[in-house]
Amino acid sequence: MPREDTDDELLRAAAGGSERAFGLLVSRHLDRVRRVAQGYVANAADADDIAQDVFLAVWRNAARWEAGEARFSTWLFRVTANRCIDHMRRRRLKSWVGLDKVEAVMANDDDPERTLSGRGELALAAAAVKALPDRQRMALLLSVVAGLANPEIAQTMQISTGAVEQLLVRARRTLRDQATGRERAE
Amino acid sequence: MDRDQFEQFLLAHGGDPDRWPHGRRDAALALVATDDEARRMAAAIGHVDRSVQAAAAVGPAGDLAARILAIATGDERAIFDVTPAGIAGVLAGSLGLAGIGYAVTAAVAGLIVPAALLDTVATVVASGVAGGF
Numbered sequence: 001m002p003r004e005d006t007d008d009e010l011l012r013a014a015a016g017g018s019e020r021a022f023g024l025l026v027s028r029h030l031d032r033v034r035r036v037a038q039g040y041v042a043n044a045a046d047a048d049d050i051a052q053d054v055f056l057a058v059w060r061n062a063a064r065w066e067a068g069e070a071r072f073s074t075w076l077f078r079v080t081a082n083r084c085i086d087h088m089r090r091r092r093l094k095s096w097v098g099l100d101k102v103e104a105v106m107a108n109d110d111d112p113e114r115t116l117s118g119r120g121e122l123a124l125a126a127a128a129v130k131a132l133p134d135r136q137r138m139a140l141l142l143s144v145v146a147g148l149a150n151p152e153i154a155q156t157m158q159i160s161t162g163a164v165e166q167l168l169v170r171a172r173r174t175l176r177d178q179a180t181g182r183e184r185a186e
Numbered sequence: 187m188d189r190d191q192f193e194q195f196l197l198a199h200g201g202d203p204d205r206w207p208h209g210r211r212d213a214a215l216a217l218v219a220t221d222d223e224a225r226r227m228a229a230a231i232g233h234v235d236r237s238v239q240a241a242a243a244v245g246p247a248g249d250l251a252a253r254i255l256a257i258a259t260g261d262e263r264a265i266f267d268v269t270p271a272g273i274a275g276v277l278a279g280s281l282g283l284a285g286i287g288y289a290v291t292a293a294v295a296g297l298i299v300p301a302a303l304l305d306t307v308a309t310v311v312a313s314g315v316a317g318g319f
Contacts (some may be wrong), residue, residue, distance in 0.1 A: 039242030125237035
């Protein structure tokens with residue numbers, strides 16, 4: 001069985017202009033990037049826009065990445081995190097000046113599956129995650145969805161591993177306590 | 187490892203033993219094997235992690251991968267970068283504060299403006315306060 005190319009090898013090849021290598025990187029990582037973005041911005045169309053933007057950034061900047069400095073996945077999710085942050089800043093600004101209502105009318109892109117399950121567990125989970133503070137939410141998504149270890153999250157978010165663990169402790173404690181409260185109320 | 191330490195460990199590393207750091211996994215597993223309350227705590231954090239997975243669920247990607255490849259490798263739009271952030275980058279210099287003024291005016295007047303311009307204006311302003319984590 002032929003050996004599978006590593007991410008580093010594919011990125012080097014993509015930097016040299018290999019469309020095949022870039023395509024493999026996209027197919028290998030697109031789903032995780034979309035899911036992290038979805039968890040962060042809670043909108044399917046926006047998550048896809050962010051994912052597209054992330055991979056175009058990878059393509060354009062492939063030559064700048066240097067193996068050994070950081071794993072490809074750490075770099076990929078750093079770009080993803082920054083795109084998510086930029087997106088939320090734009091959204092909050094639009095909300096502040098009232099333009100979000102105009103845009104919502106123009107692009108009513110709620111995911112039907114999410115709308116249908118609005119009373120269900122999925123909607124509760126999504127709302128609880130969305131309500132977490134930004135840094136806690138991103139750390140948790142990088143841990144649970146991207147599958148990064150805490151030191152990798154630290155590299156991605158450019159903070160210490162101890163700070164990552166504090167964010168994760170707070171985020172999981174909040175979600176656990178909310179779930180416990182819901183169970184007691186039922 | 188006592189229960190308090192185990193709780194902190196779970197909150198920091200999640201409920202999946204396969205992902206627990208090797209240095210402390212044995213102590214954590216030993217507690218789980220002998221303590222019902224520790225098992226209940228692990229189950230509760232496992233439930234939290236599954237709910238996060240559920241919150242991040244996405245539908246099929248459709249032709250997204252193909253679109254990314256097309257833009258990246260051949261489509262002339264790639265040269266000019268048609269993503270909202272790219273449009274913002276190109277227009278930011280020319281719009282500047284005038285763009286912000288236009289956005290505020292549009293909001294007050296209730297005008298319908300192109301979504302791309304909304305993104306552009308927002309990005310121009312947001313970039314002024316941009317920073318990482």
